[in-house]
Amino acid sequence: DAGVIQSPRHEVTEMGQEVTLRCKLISGHNSLFWYRQTMMRGLELLIYFNNNVPIDDSGMPEDRFSAKMPNASFSTLKIQPSEPRDSAVYFCASSLGRVRTEAFFGQGTRLTVV
Amino acid sequence: EDKVVQSPLSLVVHEGDTVTLNCSYEVTNFRSLLWYKQEKKAPTFLFMLTSSGIEKKSGRLSSILDKKELFSILNITATQTGDSAVYLCAPNTGNQFYFGTGTSLTVIP
Numbered sequence: 001d002a003g004v005i006q007s008p009r010h011e012v013t014e015m016g017q018e019v020t021l022r023c024k025l026i027s028g029h030n031s032l033f034w035y036r037q038t039m040m041r042g043l044e045l046l047i048y049f050n051n052n053v054p055i056d057d058s059g060m061p062e063d064r065f066s067a068k069m070p071n072a073s074f075s076t077l078k079i080q081p082s083e084p085r086d087s088a089v090y091f092c093a094s095s096l097g098r099v100r101t102e103a104f105f106g107q108g109t110r111l112t113v114v
Numbered sequence: 115e116d117k118v119v120q121s122p123l124s125l126v127v128h129e130g131d132t133v134t135l136n137c138s139y140e141v142t143n144f145r146s147l148l149w150y151k152q153e154k155k156a157p158t159f160l161f162m163l164t165s166s167g168i169e170k171k172s173g174r175l176s177s178i179l180d181k182k183e184l185f186s187i188l189n190i191t192a193t194q195t196g197d198s199a200v201y202l203c204a205p206n207t208g209n210q211f212y213f214g215t216g217t218s219l220t221v222i223p
Contacts, residue, residue, distance in 0.1 A: 033210065042215035043157075043202065056209055091156060093211075102148055103204075103211050105156035 004094050006106035013113055018080040021109045023092035025073050033103060034067055034077050035091040043091070049075065082113045116141040118214035120203055126220045131193050135217045137203035138185040147179055147186050148211060150202040157202055160188070193221045 005024040013019055025032055032049040047057040052069045060067070064083070069075045079086055089110050093103040117140045127133055139147070146164045150157035161170045163179035163186060170177050174193075179186045190197055200216040 035213075043213035045210045045212070048210055102159045102162050104159070107156050 004092060004104055004106035006090075006092055006109050008109060009107060010110045011112070013082055013111070015083055015113055016081040017113075018078065019082045019086075019111060019113075021077040021079075021090050021092075021111070023075045023077070023106060025075070025092075025094040026104055027073065029094035029096050029104075030072070031095045031097065031103075032069060032075050033093045033095075034075070035093065037089045037091060037108075046077070079111075082111075084113045087112050116205075116207070116212050118203065118205060118212055120201075120214040120217050122217060123215070124218040124220070126222060127193055128222050129194060131221075132189065132191045133193060133219060135188040135190075135201050135219070136185065137187070137214060139203070139205045139212075139214075140184060141205045141207050141212055143207045143209070144181070144205055145208045146206045148204045148206060149177055149186070149188050150204065150213075152200045152202060152216070153198075160201075190219075193219075195221050195223055197221050 007022045030051050034046040035043045037043045046059045047067045048055050049069045065079055067077045089108045091105050091108045093105045095101045095103045119138050121136045146162050148162050149160040151160055161177045166179055166181040174191045177188045198221045200218050202213050202216045204211040204213045
């Protein structure tokens, strides 16, 4: 298995533009997590899906952020409009189940909003 | 409020030294605790601990959990430069993996 696949790996965009980050889960996994990592705040959970259903989106910072899981293997995180403070590395991770299991991370998308 | 505290924040040692990294946590619905290693890219899984007192080992790395005192330690013996990374602990509450800010380890040749 290729693991969790994220695209793009790097994204530079201007303030106000829409940004879409993509994630392909490991085949057979049913839980999907979007994290944001910054030096100041570390790894923060943005949203968590289980069986394609959003379970906890309390970490989504604002209405500018939205996430979807249109099928069992794919998810998108959209920021519209983007702001410079959104600059961070965005990771998605998938796991099989929710309890006695580990999360496998994608390589991340480094987003820079100028 | 759920809380995960790792210490020390950073550590610089020489090759061959032994290090102990600490993770204390206060989370609701604790299910397990995971350790990850993060170099310049994605965190990679090291250990999952579910029971107190049972040491997990993988080569020079070992980890143990104390569910009564709510902490875990990660030991690395005979450190090598390739051990340089940020080490993250993450209690699993069944709804999320709640990550600490990590310990940055630098191993000097």
